[in-house]
Amino acid sequence: MKKALASAKTIDEAVDKALQELGVTKERVSVRVLEEPSKGFLGLIGTRDAKVEVELNYDPVEEGRSFLADVLRQMDLQVTIETAKQSDHYQFNMIGQDLGMVIGRRGHTLDSLQYLVNVVANKHSDKHVRIILDAENYRAKRKEALEKLAARLAHKAIQTRRNVRLEPMSAAERKVIHAFLQSRSEVVTFSEGEEPHRYIVVSPKTKEASR
Template identity: 25%
Template sequence: MISKENLRVIEHESKELFSKLGIEGEVRVEAGEENAVSISIHTAEPQLFIGDRGQALAEIQHILKFILKKKVQEQFYLSVDINDYKKSKEQYLRELARTAADEVALLKKPKELDPMSSAERRVVHMELAERSDVSSESEGEGENRRIIVKPK
């Protein structure tokens, strides 16, 4: 678990960056298991900072992690969420995975999902990992990388 002192540094630097970016709202910083730090922001204008398919949010998280690497000597995993966007997206992806898997299991035909980021693909793969009737694999390159759900 990350130290309290480093958690204070993370909170201070996060709030400073968000202020400079014009992100106004409630900011919560929490330490999780295995040196994970989650930052949750609730703001009146979330879409501006989430961007298309979460791209702006991912970039904000990347910039913040870069800043914090110079200030915090401990290794840690950082997750930034705005108005529970990531949480909602993960629930959607899990449901998408289950629905696609049920369809593939019933029809015995592979199903190709839309392109996703590596983090999104990971959620889908993890959701389907325990299923004995289907398998999932990633295909394609770059922004066109997608998951194919196949019957076993």
């Protein structure tokens, strides 16, 4: 945990100095008064400043956000990070110019960065939090593209009565395909292969499929 010690004529002044050192607001810290201020004899001799210890309360979401902001600065990108609380996760939406390098090919860079943000956020957290990164609404656009691909290949599997194998995808993208085709009674989906080359197979139900 990050801590700061500070001394000043009053407790409030000492706390303010410690907050400036930590670069946070008072709402994010715990304050312990180590020494009360004392005026001493006749207010002149033996005066003693207040001394406080200010400890930063660990906030996994803020830690993840701070880490992401540092990475983006090192990439020399001017990006605004918007945080949104969802039912089962937090979402960091990155808004700025030239975010293609943050997304990477088929979102690989975005996924890797998301993994690191989650590692940092949960490193000292008692309760696990899940953080999803997005940039330029990439997640929604990619989901739409995957669902269109799934529909097209399901139709192909039914028409040809053959299994159709997709190219290797991440676990998150495979989940999109599986979920989208789950309601299709004409096909069944399953995964084959080993990571990172694991892929989905779309198989028709109408007749035993030919591989």
